[in-house]
Amino acid sequence: MSAADLARLQFAATTGIHWLFVILTMGLVPLVAILHTRAAFTRDPAERAARERMTRFWGQLYVINYAVGIVTGLVMEFQFGLSWSGLSKFAGNVFGAPLALETLIAFFAESTFLGMWIFGWGRLRRGVHVTLIWLVALTAYASAYWILVANGFMQHPVGYEVRDGQAYLTDFGALLTNPSALLALAHVTLAALTTGGVFVAGISAVHCLRGAKERDLFRGSLRLGVWVATLASFFVIIVGDLQFPLLDRTQPRKLAALEDGGAPWHLWLRISMDTMTIIGNTVSTITLVAVLLLWKDWLVRWRPLAYLMAAMIPFPFIASAGGWAFREVGRQPWLVYGELRVDDALSPVGTASLAVSCALFIALFVALAAVNWTLLVRFARRGPEATQLGATEPLPDDLPEGGSGDAPGGGTDEKHPVPVF
Structure with a gap:
């Protein structure tokens, strides 16, 4: 393999694995926020405690995925300097700001709000605590927006001019409203919600088969997951179709490649497109049937469907993953469409060095993905009884006056004596 092939393989593999963390993070956090909101504003203490247990259960799975996934995210931006210094040299003046904002939001704002939410159980008022998880969700999608602004410029460069071989930003508004970024954000948002909905529905369906107590706890999250997945999977297909007129104007070769044979990467586009389309339609159909079978709990009673x-x-x-491959592979041989070719953006790094870094990065990312899914499966199987999130004993000065969790307006979890203010 050439140096360019190794650099492309390294970036494709690490980005693809990282994206699997991101899409679950984006899809799961709004559902956790909805569950927490419902729990916080439930008046009945017993019902509120049960809903808080469910919030902590799904919140713990979200935190596991976020914590492991953020490690993979740390590596991504370093690769611009390691392997693609030509891209930074040409377009750094344009998308350097969006990438910096994405980093600030993801690694500072989002992480800060999430940390406060994690350690705020039993220590913050309900309204403040709920606000924090919604801020986590907001910053997660803001982070996605900024990264898609940078990627949108690579797909369809706008708001710039080239001077002395470098791109300079001339219209910040055009960069922010690039249709290639905005349509992609809508598509990614709906795809993430589909992923989160299916994730919640699938785990909930299995737990609903495990006795009356588990069924009662997971019935609400099953309904939420199925409804979210049904609606999101329907609209994600519509938004996906809306991108084809844009591609016809901005990347006509990508659409032409779907119809042509010839080079292997025509083939890759077709496989990626068909994978995304077939699975999308399948998920949309199954979740629609699942919504209908929610009536009288037929979804749970019919065990094969559960x-x-x-x-x-x-x-x-x-x-x-198929959609990501279609978006990125179809841009070849351009790194910035129409302006900078992949071979021209490659850093002056030896083939041996790239081979070593490629092998190490891929091995590390595969290991992290394996660790992540092992933890998710383990804690998902254990259920709410084994949830550690929010189970920390409150500090003495966190308790209401009198040192008891049953003060007026408060409440305690039946297993973990954490006061609810």
């Missing part, structure tokens, strides 16, 4: 919901959890991830 297990089918669990077996469907990997489908949105595979479809999303």
